[in-house]
Amino acid sequence: MSTPSISALSSRSGVVSPSAAASATVVADEPGIGAWRSFLHAHARITRRLDEELQAAHGLSLAEYDALLQIAHAPGRRVRMNVLAERVILSRSGITRLVDRLEAAGSVERAACSTDARGQEAVLTKAGLERLRAAATTHLDGVRRYFLDRLDAEDLAALEASLGRVSDPLGPASRSGHEGCAPDEA
Amino acid sequence: MSTPSISALSSRSGVVSPSAAASATVVADEPGIGAWRSFLHAHARITRRLDEELQAAHGLSLAEYDALLQIAHAPGRRVRMNVLAERVILSRSGITRLVDRLEAAGSVERAACSTDARGQEAVLTKAGLERLRAAATTHLDGVRRYFLDRLDAEDLAALEASLGRVSDPLGPASRSGHEGCAPDEA
DNA sequence: TGACGATCGTTGCCTTGTCAACAATCGGCC
């Protein structure tokens, strides 16, 4: 588990020091790089913390928590592996294995998809829902402490707008609007 | 390589639908969660893209790039493993292995630390510097395309301020101000 | 109806990074 780090990646100043010998310039700097570094740093620190807390308190990684949440939100509390992978931002094999774990833990069950014989759905169990509920308090508490509480409403609005703009199309991105197989739950 | 996903993690609405049967409420929602989700999403998308590009063009992961950059910025182009780990946000073992790779590629060399017999330093080689320079153009170009160009100066300033505030102390964080062993390069 | 490319979920193999344990060394305190 844990966050993969990624970390920062840019420069500070074009020239290290006037006295530094040979080739002093490493990488040209640029306005805005500071924001980028803050972005990476904040992400690395916060997600690491959140993951630790979630793991310690409920034995869930952030990705697993997210998967449970996505399933819980879907109509019928079931989602095709397919779309789950997309939402949690994992490869198909990654989702297969993540669901394996959740299934082994009894939080999720697999079910054949009624309209597509190739398909599998991940269905949230009662135990899974319970686990998610418990984990949510821990998680949301962390998000508040590390993120929300440090920003006022204005900051949050600005952040959401900026970051939303940043991640929107991002090149040749595919987007499907489907959900699962079952139309809905009774 | 690639980004570890992490993904989003919160809720949309407290109640799924008035018609949804049994326990409809999954997780309580909260103002600001939208910003948080944007944050995670933007990070996942962008770093994945940047990592792919860097990997394809120069065979470097984002973490490796960052490590090279950190070393290049240090006085003498050398850094203690110790502090390098801290800056790249990796565990000590993680840094050992990352430097192993860079060393195998000829981008870095290990050297004993003059003032602490336990210590090792990662020293940037000429080839490493060259590689970093080449990679930097690719990388900075990506950062611009995916991040900087989508935000105006005001957004960037706001982002930097907000995110900086968010990642600052973050609880019991240690901070050392050291650099390496050698005072500086001739 | 049958053939053919596309899609779905899974699996084997690989890479990356973590944790725990280790030997070597440091630093302080007696």
Place this chain on the structure above:
DNA sequence: GGCCGATTGTTGACAAGGCAACGATCGTCA
């Protein structure tokens, strides 16, 4: 000076996730 806890870098064992390949199925088009 010598002991003892703390720190440093490395290693072994492991978890997580990606890619490529697979068998099964779908959808389309002839």
